[in-house]
């Protein structure tokens with residue numbers, strides 16, 4: 014049974030179809046990345062899933078929840094631009110949020126201490142939030158989002174505005190949290206999604222154009238090319254390469270030869286065997302794989 018099921022979810026703003034009949038199932042314990050360029054519909058999707066805005070049509074159902082139950086107790090949400098009371102300390106802020114989530118004073122204090130440790134802010138408990146770095150604020154934001162032990166944590170572009178250190182800290186924190194809860198986060202940075210997520214949902218113009226693990230996507234869209242440079246004229250070797258059984262195409266570009274093949278390992282073997290046997294004056298040999306960005310473009314244009 015899926016933890017969360019989304020059926021034909023749609024949001025229209027006047028004449029703009031921001032989210033267009035999407036269907037998703039989230040299994041417990043997964044970390045899912047919602048990927049898409051600006052305006053793809055990521056924020057709108059997350060806001061509908063977390064109950065912050067109403068869909069135009071379609072349905073979001075949570076395992077074991079009735080139609081009139083308040084789903085917000087199952088969800089922790091970190092918006093793209095979280096707002097903090099910057100004059101509070103991290104500890105004061107979390108206790109305040111805990112009280113808003115109906116925890117008793119003792120529970121809120123206990124949970125705050127646990128969370129400050131979990132998100133690595135124990136040394137900054139008494140520092141005002143206004144003095145926190147971007148990465149510290151984001152980690153505090155994650156702590157406030159999970160103060161009530163939600164089953165699903167949803168984060169909107171959690172690392173987009175961070176410097177490399179802040180980004181690293183937040184991605185490592187997500188790695189830790191995914192042991193305990195289901196995570197859905199949006200991003201337009203494919204390498205971040207690749208790093209921490211188990212599954213990807215590719216959103217484009219409000220539609221899910223592809224889904225699966227990064228390995229699934231690589232298998233489906235990634236192609237490899239072997240790039241060869243020679244001391245002398247590469248055309249001399251092109252004919253031999255074209256005759257090798259596993260080579261698909263072989264073309265010349267900027268005085269280098271580019272070879273495509275379905276089975277790149279076999280092609281490599283055949284090329285290097287010919288090169289050794291015929292003593293080719295090879296100056297470089299490398300395998301180039303489709304970048305993550307190209308992979309996304311291929312999926313979108315599929």
Ligand SMILES: Nc1ncnc2c1ncn2[C@@H]1O[C@H](COP(=O)(O)OP(=O)(O)OP(=O)(O)O)[C@@H](O)[C@H]1O
Pocket residue numbers: 026029030031049050051052053054055056057058201
């Ligand atoms: N309140 C609104 N009123 C009208 N149009 C909106 C509203 N919110 C979003 N949109 C439009 O809906 C589309 C999807 O927006 P959304 O913010 O969900 O995309 P996104 O993928 O989160 O983009 P970004 O990465 O830029 O935040 C965009 O074309 C946006 O202009």
